[in-house]
Amino acid sequence: MNIDNIYLLHSLNKTQYYQFIQTCLGITVFLNNNNLLNKDFQHNNESQSFNEFWNFNEFLNYNKNVEVLAGIDSEEEKQYSEEQRFRERNLSKKYVRRTYLKILAYFKINKSVVKTFLINERDYEEMTFRDNNNNIYNILVTFNFLGDSLLFILLIGICGFSMIYFQYIINNIERIIREITIYNTLNFRPDPGCLSNYDFILGAGVNVNFKIGNWKSLIQKIEKAIRTETGLQYFELQKFKGMLSNTNYISPQILKDYNEKHYLDIIYSTLYNRNHQSFMKKISNPSRFGIKLEKFNLFQVARIASLQERTTKVLTFNYDNVLEQLINNSFSGINFNSVFKNSKTPLNTPDIEIIHSHGYMPMSSPPHKSYSIIFSSFEYMEAYKTPNIFARKKLIEQLRNTNLIIGNSLSDYEEQKVFYANHRKFLSHFDYIFVCRNKKLWMDIYQAIYFYQMGVIPIFFDDFNRMNDYLQQI
16 A cells, blocks of 8 residues: 555544445455456555455355445344354453444345454554454555555545645646556446446436437526516526525426426427437438437447346436337337336336336327426425435335446436435445546546445546447447
């Protein structure tokens, strides 16, 4: 571990130290389960420390379904033997100074706890942690195989990207790139073959090629409709919005309350505008019009989903049915089911399940007809109010498997809360997000740090074409 990481490690308080070990345990198991512990994640070939940490090769090599949890539920607590608990309590009595044991993580295989990692006051002082058999591990050695680049990102995220660290990175960016090789981490892309059994989370970005109305144009049309309906001037509406809520959801709420039919009509007409409808007619016969569907990311999502042996779950925040139309036109024989709030459960298991967590408004429906659209302020508040509400529940369920996040910047606060909470409980769960590089390298670094805290690994691309080339290899 290099001097920059050691400096950051010594600056951690007890809570941050605890979180750092949890994070390292989780990402280690994730990388192992997905066969990603290769030379890109090893530093100076120190695989020996890795094997020593796991204690036996068979634990690692023969188990690719290990799960790391920060806590277990009440039923699992009952199965956790009293003898084990007694042993853990007795470990603390071996030290003269007052100390206590705190559980870091539970390792589970097939729903059974097979290993527990713990920490006490002395561990914090000596930079160690221990397992339930009282084997002690020094973190300077144990996690060295992850590499300085990844450790730097994890440590900065836990320390907090304060002005001190921000300025430190800006002033030392060239040295950091050279010595910590963080650019290699930001260039990390798993072998496409490793991503063939994942699910998808989609945002509006996957619809760019299909000339469908975007968020910005939708908001502009809604605000124009409000001014027409109410007689407000532009600056008056902006001031009124600021008095209520400084978000893009308030304009839809105002129009919906004023004229709900007009509100739904605008959503429909923006999504399925003339350009979009004309383009969709062309892709029903792409060769005639010289359209290469394989160049579209959404087409690649449909292709990958259609090839998987199990049901592929595609959660989309989009209201449209472009994906459904693509599957119908290009993947005959593939059964899919569109899921939205209060939709019917299919009799047969589909090949692809398309979950419209924010509502559904297919092109074939009447303009004023929609299925539980979530767009206005109160619709959004209601959708994420409790874990059992449809939108939040479906996102939580989606995170049970690893996802490729495409066309979604993950900038929505409510979505971020779900990702963060899920990752803090299921420490070995990570998803991938496809993003384009920023203009400055430090922005890529910051973005990577930010995403890792939510259990999301960014895969950076120079542009959308490179992203599509990568998808074609899956």
